[in-house]
Ligand SMILES: O=c1ccn([C@@H]2O[C@H](COP(=O)(O)OP(=O)(O)O)[C@@H](O)[C@H]2O)c(=O)[nH]1
């Protein structure tokens with residue numbers, strides 16, 4: 001690791017692997033002292049199996065029992081199952097991506113759900129958690145908020161964790177984060193070595209200041225995490241970024257084929273940023289296409305799909321956003 005990445009890793013990595021490891025009272029005092037409002041956002045596409053328990057736990061712990069969280073929103077991202085009903089029954093606010101900023105249309109993808117969540121929430125601190133998390137993750141919220149509540153220089157905090165992998169009901173203790181290990185990490189190390197200290201650059205659990213999040217674009221599909229990491233590095237520099245060890249993260253895993261498409265979208269987002277004005281670097285033009293292959297018993301059958309990067313502009317540039325007033329909270 002380059003010296004700057006190593007120094008960052010040593011200075012900006014904290015630990016919050018269990019609730020016992022976190023001084024919740026100190027965080028509540030810091031929240032009150034800073035006059036902060038906290039929004040928790042769960043982007044959810046067809047997560048009826050997991051979103052209810054997650055919402056109920058987070059709400060009970062951080063809204064009813066202790067006032068750490070002020071708003072818990074599930075963004076229903078074109079679900080075809082009972083995600084919205086299950087989330088609402090568990091006590092979350094629920095909004096469909098199609099219902100937010102309707103004048104701007106609606107695109108599929110996780111990043112679209114996250115971008116629109118900024119216009120549907122009011123906290124000056126925003127925590128993002130995947131809605132397919134499994135196991136005891138209540139400590140993720142205070143863990144992610146810690147650096148933001150205690151260090152004004154920090155704009156953005158990513159969770160990091162070990163990642164067991166569950167395939168066909170069999171759980172192995174490591175192996176999760178396949179796109180991270182086989183695509184994102186090698187490319188980021190090659191093109192942005194200053195980010196090499198991030199253990200989980202693609203992890204879906206992170207938190208940031210609205211004042212920073214509203215100033216960067218949101219890649220509309222799975223490139224959103226890597227796009228935010230690079231763009232927030234550019235916005236605030238490495239000292240403005242932090243990571244926190246949250247212990248273990250389990251979620252419902254996708255197929256290798258689905259992750260191939262995700263990897264294509266991550267590569268497109270990285271190359272699009274590699275192209276745009278990095279002094280002394282040869283522009284890299286991505287095709288925006290991914291071709292995968294299945295074998296039908298007699299031969300290989302190719303199937304191609306677009307993985308070109310589509311993104312939404314910084315929310316501060318959206319007139320309706322200011323009219324909504326959400327940005328005033330930041
Ligand atoms: O179009 C999408 C795709 C995913 N997601 C949500 O984003 C999170 C992460 O997506 P997924 O679990 O598919 O990715 P993985 O964690 O398997 O990489 C989950 O809460 C999904 O429900 C979403 O809101 N819209």
Ligand SMILES: O=C(O)[C@@H](COP(=O)(O)O)O[C@H]1O[C@H](CO)[C@@H](O)[C@H](O)[C@H]1O
Pocket residue numbers: 110130163165175176177178179180181202203204205222223224225226252253254259262
């Ligand atoms: O980290 C990864 O490689 C991928 C896939 O994880 P698994 O191999 O299914 O454990 O998961 C992450 O990547 C997505 C794209 O950034 C995020 O949206 C997901 O939240 C995150 O789980």
